[in-house]
Amino acid sequence: MSDYVASIRAHIGTAFLMLPGVTAVIRDGDRFLLGRHHHSGLWSLIGGGVEPGEEPADALLREVLEETGARVRIRGIVGVYGGEPMMVRYPNGDHVGYVTTAYDCELLSEATADPEELLELGWFARDEIPALQRRDWIDRVIADASTHA
Template structure:
């Protein structure tokens, strides 16, 4: 399903949905961060997705990272909570979702990055100096920057 992200755009469609979702900022022992290239919008992003009924938000983050990248992670902290109503995502089925995402800090436990072929067309460890060369939505870049800064206080937006 195709997706268009709007951020601070006065022409954006009005949100009609709110779905709890997660992202996880996993860093390896070399300081690289695990990113995926999304099929739905072509942007590079932290792995993540919607929480499912019957699971905790923590378990959703672990599941989503493994599904999208093949890397099993452990959750070690909170980067932030992102609920900015100026960021909406429009899907081709008519859903317009307001951002609602909890971003966790994670560490890799096992596995090697690989695309899933459904939601991700690439997955890899990225050195922070490479970030400026990747197409990253501003809302996602904010999360990545907060994760790399490593502050002890979570960001709440």
């Protein structure tokens, strides 16, 4: 949790909070890089929150580096997503709704899972993803990214 979000949480507790986010759609051909998150055990795309004063594209580069140690090149925007599918209740009770900008990305260096955030990383073909325990919202993002290929 960022210092910014922690300062808001000090005032509102675990009540609903809407936050801007970024999502990296890192792909190689028709394979997508997903991370299995430590807090939920679910597979998802790599991403996180935008800090105050931070450009969303810079936030994306920072989040990918923090979670995977990798550098990426942004090729474009896939789309912007929000609503019910983007709402999360974390194990500590915090209720969050994200509005995320998803970026199409190319991996430029080796990626390894940060053990504080991710249990593992994996490359999956689009047709393998529905069999994973995952955040359902990624299906829409991946479908949109596939049409931009």
